[in-house]
Amino acid sequence: MTTKAKAKANERRTLALDILNHGALTLVALLFLFPFFWMLTNAVRSNAEVLAIPVRILPNVYEWGNFAQAWTQLPFGRFFLNSVIVSVSVTVITVFVSSLSGYAFARLKFPGRDQLLMAYLATLMVPGIMLIIPLYLIVNAMGMVNTFQGVILPVAFGTFGSFLLRQFFLSIPLELEEAARIDGASRLRILVSIIIPLSMPAIGLLSLFTFIAQWNNFLWPLIVMTGQDNATLPVGLTLFQTQQRTEWNFIMAGAALSMIPGIILAIVLQKLIYNSISLNAGMGGR
Numbered sequence: 001m002t003t004k005a006k007a008k009a010n011e012r013r014t015l016a017l018d019i020l021n022h023g024a025l026t027l028v029a030l031l032f033l034f035p036f037f038w039m040l041t042n043a044v045r046s047n048a049e050v051l052a053i054p055v056r057i058l059p060n061v062y063e064w065g066n067f068a069q070a071w072t073q074l075p076f077g078r079f080f081l082n083s084v085i086v087s088v089s090v091t092v093i094t095v096f097v098s099s100l101s102g103y104a105f106a107r108l109k110f111p112g113r114d115q116l117l118m119a120y121l122a123t124l125m126v127p128g129i130m131l132i133i134p135l136y137l138i139v140n141a142m143g144m145v146n147t148f149q150g151v152i153l154p155v156a157f158g159t160f161g162s163f164l165l166r167q168f169f170l171s172i173p174l175e176l177e178e179a180a181r182i183d184g185a186s187r188l189r190i191l192v193s194i195i196i197p198l199s200m201p202a203i204g205l206l207s208l209f210t211f212i213a214q215w216n217n218f219l220w221p222l223i224v225m226t227g228q229d230n231a232t233l234p235v236g237l238t239l240f241q242t243q244q245r246t247e248w249n250f251i252m253a254g255a256a257l258s259m260i261p262g263i264i265l266a267i268v269l270q271k272l273i274y275n276s277i278s279l280n281a282g283m284g285g286r
Helices: 003-043 065-073 076-107 113-125 128-141 148-155 159-170 174-182 187-198 200-215 219-224 233-240 248-285
Strands: none
Touching: 003 248, 065 076, 065 248, 076 113, 076 148, 076 159, 076 187, 076 200, 076 233, 076 248, 113 159, 128 148, 128 219, 148 219, 159 200, 174 187, 187 200, 200 248, 219 233, 233 248
């Protein structure tokens, strides 16, 4: 076989492998996207058609008014605002506290630092469900039941964020910090002016994970909050379930609407993360 024939055979083999890989990835993507597709199709059906047998992939009649009815049938705007307050507050506190603690574990030298870090990380081994009763007893003793403080504060101080930022802070060249120290910058000034701007990829990821986790949090707000006025979106959606019937189409419509902030945040932070990575790569190249 000539060299030219071998090259063509390799090209055909490479093309076949590319087609196979793309086909497999497309199939996996479709499997992951199907629940979202099913949610959207059920959001525009009548409730009777949602429960109808045999099941139809597409609805007979598209009832786009379900979104408006889901928004107006319950105080959906209030649920939305409550979720924004809780999610944004937890995210801001988590990023602030994790930045300080991550910097302390990464750069400050003090007796027992490594042992304290190991004890700190050991809390990740404790299942969150085991902390529900102790946390509720503490919140109740402090008079924070049915308040935003009771929902926000117990979940705003996590171990994961501190560990994530610590690992990223360790990857930042120490020479940058030493140069700032020579110029008279304090530890706090170094953290704010140098470390945090260079750590935006990790901070963006932490913000995204924290916001989405709290936006979807159901159990803790359900336990602490009472009444419709203080309910968050996941709790508010359960109000479409009554003793008489369950409005599955409205639940699906509400769930679809509740996904919008998370999708927007993911798109915005994705651009931020990519830009930050490019900036850091450019700095490293110089």
